[in-house]
Amino acid sequence: MTVHLELLVLRQELAVLRRQVPHPKTKREERLVLTVLQWLRPLHERLSSLFTPDTFRRWHRELVRRKWDGPHRINKRKTIPLQTQLVVWRLSQENPTWGYRRIQGELQKIGIDISATSIRRITAPKRRPGPKRDTWRQFMRSQASSIIACDLLTVESVKLTTLHVLFFIELHTRRVLIGGVTDGAANLAWATQIARNLSETREDRAEPIRFLVHDRDKRFGATFDEVFKAEGIEIVRTPWRAPKANAYAERWIRTVRAECLDRVMVLGRRHLEQLLTTYVKHYNEERPHRSLGLEPPGGPQPLRALSPEPSGIGRRDRLGGLIHEYYRKAA
Numbered sequence: 001m002t003v004h005l006e007l008l009v010l011r012q013e014l015a016v017l018r019r020q021v022p023h024p025k026t027k028r029e030e031r032l033v034l035t036v037l038q039w040l041r042p043l044h045e046r047l048s049s050l051f052t053p054d055t056f057r058r059w060h061r062e063l064v065r066r067k068w069d070g071p072h073r074i075n076k077r078k079t080i081p082l083q084t085q086l087v088v089w090r091l092s093q094e095n096p097t098w099g100y101r102r103i104q105g106e107l108q109k110i111g112i113d114i115s116a117t118s119i120r121r122i123t124a125p126k127r128r129p130g131p132k133r134d135t136w137r138q139f140m141r142s143q144a145s146s147i148i149a150c151d152l153l154t155v156e157s158v159k160l161t162t163l164h165v166l167f168f169i170e171l172h173t174r175r176v177l178i179g180g181v182t183d184g185a186a187n188l189a190w191a192t193q194i195a196r197n198l199s200e201t202r203e204d205r206a207e208p209i210r211f212l213v214h215d216r217d218k219r220f221g222a223t224f225d226e227v228f229k230a231e232g233i234e235i236v237r238t239p240w241r242a243p244k245a246n247a248y249a250e251r252w253i254r255t256v257r258a259e260c261l262d263r264v265m266v267l268g269r270r271h272l273e274q275l276l277t278t279y280v281k282h283y284n285e286e287r288p289h290r291s292l293g294l295e296p297p298g299g300p301q302p303l304r305a306l307s308p309e310p311s312g313i314g315r316r317d318r319l320g321g322l323i324h325e326y327y328r329k330a331a
Contacts, residue, residue: 084112085122092123145172146210147236150179151249152186152217153256157266165276166194171248174297175284178276183269188221195227211236213246255283263322275319282318286325 087110091103098106100116100123107114153165164186166179179194212228213236214220225235238245260279266272288294316325 080114080118080122084114087112088114088119088122092119143211145207147171147213148209148211149213149246149249150220151214151246151253152219153253155261155266155272157183157268157272159268161268163266163269163272165272166191167249167252168198169249169252170297174248174252174289174292176252176280176297178273178280181269181273181276186219188219188223191219192221192223192227195224199227199231209233213238213249215243215246216240260319260322264319278318279323282323282325 087107088103091098091106095103100119103119104114104116107119148168148170150166150168153167155163155165157163161183163181163183165181166186168177168179169175177198179198180190182190184190209231211234212225215238228235243250256276256279260275264275266275284296285298286296288296314327314329316327317323318325
């Protein structure tokens with residue numbers, strides 16, 4: 001009788017503890033003992049325990065996992081000298097189209113024995129092996145000396161007349177050539193006639209033009225392209241709605257607007273022609289360009305000894321003082 005009363009008291013105390021501590025904390029040793037004793041009890045008594053059967057099953061799975069969780073076998077890697085890693089990295093950067101096996105074979109030729117897996121570990125994740133297609137930027141840069149690009153620029157006059165400007169830009173030198181300005185309909189016939197007028201100018205180039213890049217504007221139609229194809233120039237059309245594909249021309253439009261057109265009121269076609277003629281001369285001969293090492297597209301200017309006095313520096317004003325050009329005065 002005493003044992004039964006003691007069990008009743010313990011069960012009542014356990015019920016009180018359950019209300020006070022919903023999730024009691026246990027130690028690893030306690031979990032082991034409770035798990036073993038739980039499975040030794042009769043099935044009808046397991047439901048009256050402090051923890052649910054799912055909790056005991058989870059503890060049992062943890063014990064099984066710890067049983068089979070032995071020490072991992074680690075193969076010690078051979079340390080690769082720093083000089084070898086630098087050579088691998090150099091070959092990887094200078095030859096982006098080479099795979100790991102290709103680099104491994106090239107290194108064997110110079111007496112460096114290294115596995116393809118080690119090469120991958122050194123170069124990854126900065127580089128992916130295997131052949132790659134040239135990106136649009138790589139194509140433009142590698143062929144820049146033989147590529148010209150053209151585009152159309154629109155300007156609104158004081159009378160709200162839309163003026164159209166067709167210009168060409170050489171990717172290698174950044175030289176700009178204004179093809180024509182019109183206040184009428186800038187159609188395919190007008191663009192084709194400008195292309196014919198520029199044929200004689202292109203014949204004086206030291207290096208022939210191989211590619212012409214332009215967008216898919218209807219004014220750059222079949223007859224416009226035929227003028228250039230007759231001279232052996234290949235036409236490269238940019239994708240739809242991709243102004244970055246003709247980034248050089250788009251960048252010049254932004255430059256001429258910021259430095260000239262947005263700061264004056266254009267009266268008409270003749271006024272716009274005068275503005276662009278003056279600005280293009282400044283752009284080609286005087287304006288420094290970051291991609292050209294701060295030299296103008298027309299080439300570096302001859303330098304003379306600089307006078308220590310500020311009076312030795314002169315200034316020329318273009319477009320009514322809108323643009324300033326500085327030069328050294330003769331001694």
